[in-house]
Amino acid sequence: MAKQRDNVLDYDDLLLYWRHAMAEPAVATQIAGCFDHVLVDEYQDTNRLQAEILLALRPDGSGLTIVGDDAQSIYSFRAATVRNILDFPHHFSPPATVIALERNYRSTRPILDAANPVIARASEKIAKTLYSTKASQERPFLANVEDETMQARYVADSVLDHREAGIALRRQAVLFRTGHHSDLLEIELGRRNIPFVKYGGLRFLEAAHVKDLLAILRWAENPRDAVAGLRVLQLLPGVGPATARAVLAQLSEEAFAAGAFARVSPPAAAAELWPGLCRVIARLRDTNSAWQGQIGLVRDWYQPLLDRLYDYPSARAGDLDQLEQIALGYTSRERFPTELTLDPPDASGAEAGRPLLDEDYLILSTIHSAKGREWDTVSILNLVDGCIPSDMATGMPEQIDEERRLLYVAMTRAREHLYLIQPRRFYRTQQHRHGSGHVPAPRSRFLPDEILGLFARVDASPFAPTADGHSANPAPRVDISIRLREMWR
Numbered sequence: 268m269a270k271q272r273d274n275v276l277d278y279d280d281l282l283l284y285w286r287h288a289m290a291e292p293a294v295a296t297q298i299a300g301c302f303d304h305v306l307v308d309e310y311q312d313t314n315r316l317q318a319e320i321l322l323a324l325r326p327d328g329s330g331l332t333i334v335g336d337d338a339q340s341i342y343s344f345r346a347a348t349v350r351n352i353l354d355f356p357h358h359f360s361p362p363a364t365v366i367a368l369e370r371n372y373r374s375t376r377p378i379l380d381a382a383n384p385v386i387a388r389a390s391e392k393i394a395k396t397l398y399s400t401k402a403s404q405e406r407p408f409l410a411n412v413e414d415e416t417m418q419a420r421y422v423a424d425s426v427l428d429h430r431e432a433g434i435a436l437r438r439q440a441v442l443f444r445t446g447h448h449s450d451l452l453e454i455e456l457g458r459r460n461i462p463f464v465k466y467g468g469l470r471f472l473e474a475a476h477v478k479d480l481l482a483i484l485r486w487a488e489n490p491r492d493a494v495a496g497l498r499v500l501q502l503l504p505g506v507g508p509a510t511a512r513a514v515l516a517q518l519s520e521e522a523f524a525a526g527a528f529a530r531v532s533p534p535a536a537a538a539e540l541w542p543g544l545c546r547v548i549a550r551l552r553d554t555n556s557a558w559q560g561q562i563g564l565v566r567d568w569y570q571p572l573l574d575r576l577y578d579y580p581s582a583r584a585g586d587l588d589q590l591e592q593i594a595l596g597y598t599s600r601e602r603f604p605t606e607l608t609l610d611p612p613d614a615s616g617a618e619a620g621r622p623l624l625d626e627d628y629l630i631l632s633t634i635h636s637a638k639g640r641e642w643d644t645v646s647i648l649n650l651v652d653g654c655i656p657s658d659m660a661t662g663m664p665e666q667i668d669e670e671r672r673l674l675y676v677a678m679t680r681a682r683e684h685l686y687l688i689q690p691r692r693f694y695r696t697q698q699h700r701h702g703s704g705h706v707p708a709p710r711s712r713f714l715p716d717e718i719l720g721l722f723a724r725v726d727a728s729p730f731a732p733t734a735d736g737h738s739a740n741p742a743p744r745v746d747i748s749i750r751l752r753e754m755w756r
Contacts, residue, residue: 310335467633487551505536
């Protein structure tokens with residue numbers, strides 16, 4: 268109603284009105300007569316509405332040319348459909364001519380030799396085989412690592428090795444299916460002072476739900492931390508900034524320790540969750556309470572709030588699983604939030620910031636955000652079933668095909684060097700820090716035994732030799748932050 272009142276249209280309205288206009292024969296003839304030729308690029312990324320408009324513009328196909336790659340149709344979550352490009356030739360009589368553009372100017376031959384059989388197993392496709400004139404003796408690497416922690420170390424080592432060989436950080440990228448897959452890697456890069464920028468999501472420690480959990484730990488550790496306290500209190504329904512400040516005013520550090528927290532009367536809307544928060548804070552403040560299991564305790568209280576406050580709570584819960592896993596590497600609650608919290612105010616924005624253009628930095632990106640880009644060196648994380656393909660996208664053959672295309676897109680982002688990393692297991696959360704409970708991680712179904720010969724196999728377990736005979740986990744690299752700062756001056 269507001270748009271009608273103001274006589275305005277948004278982008279979706281433009282398409283919808285255009286589609287309805289083309290349903291009127293007289294109007295369609297007039298609009299189609301304005302064009303001798305209609306050329307469409309990236310047709311694999313169009314939706315059904317756009318396809319209907321196009322076919323109404325040129326129902327007989329005369330003067331119509333589309334360009335696209337069905338193997339790069341990966342945006343169904345934006346309503347794009349691969350059916351548009353697969354079905355396009357058959358909308359006309361005779362069918363449209365298909366010209367396969369098979370020469371690839373980006374990747375080396377061995378990379379394409381490995382990528383081609385991956386996409387060839389798609390249930391529906393426009394047949395083509397990419398080739399390259401860029402010769403190379405280096406096959407893509409398929410690295411088998413113990414777990415996600417070893418995966419992070421392996422990738423960081425590889426990045427530094429390539430940088431020492433003259434490949435700048437910004438000419439390297441690490442790709443992953445889902446934003447939280449890079450969580451442990453981000454921590455590892457931070458420990459080594461390797462600068463990075465992340466595309467396709469928030470930095471792990473800047474995600475709101477991760478900040479929420481860390482704020483509870485920080486507030487329990489330091490009752491004077493008003494920033495953390497305000498954040499925690501405002502998680503509760505019915506508690507705004509004024510109420511939160513009023514509660515904090517009643518809680519000196521001594522009163523906090525003496526249990527005065529439980530005697531505060533919360534707003535009615537927060538009454539159900541308030542006792543649980545009191546118990547959590549009391550347990551965290553108890554000096555006899557072991558650090559192990561404290562994040563699990565906080566999560567039990569926080570989960571209903573996660574479901575209420577944020578979209579996609581199951582995906583966000585994956586981040587909290589990672590946070591719990593990371594915590595296993597710390598000996599106390601005091602060290603954990605202190606070392607993980609990003610202190611500078613300009614590092615706490617809603618989105619990961621882009622470094623200055625004259626800096627060198629590693630690229631972290633979801634595969635969806637990497638489409639159309641290329642790097643000299645590409646590493647792809649978590650080549651296991653449940654990650655690629657995602658366990659959320661295996662319900663129908665069409666979804667599995669799109670996951671296959673995602674891997675193909677990721678592999679073909681590499682110019683010279685390609686690494687696919689497969690952890691052998693994922694550790695279960697909510698166990699003792701020395702616990703060994705884990706879930707085996709089978710290799711991605713998109714890498715069947717028949718094509719493994721196209722990869723250089725690497726066992727990157729502790730002390731295992733790599734393909735070139737060297738240790739997969741050499742001594743820690745020298746901190747490169749000083750060299751980078753000198754270079755940036």
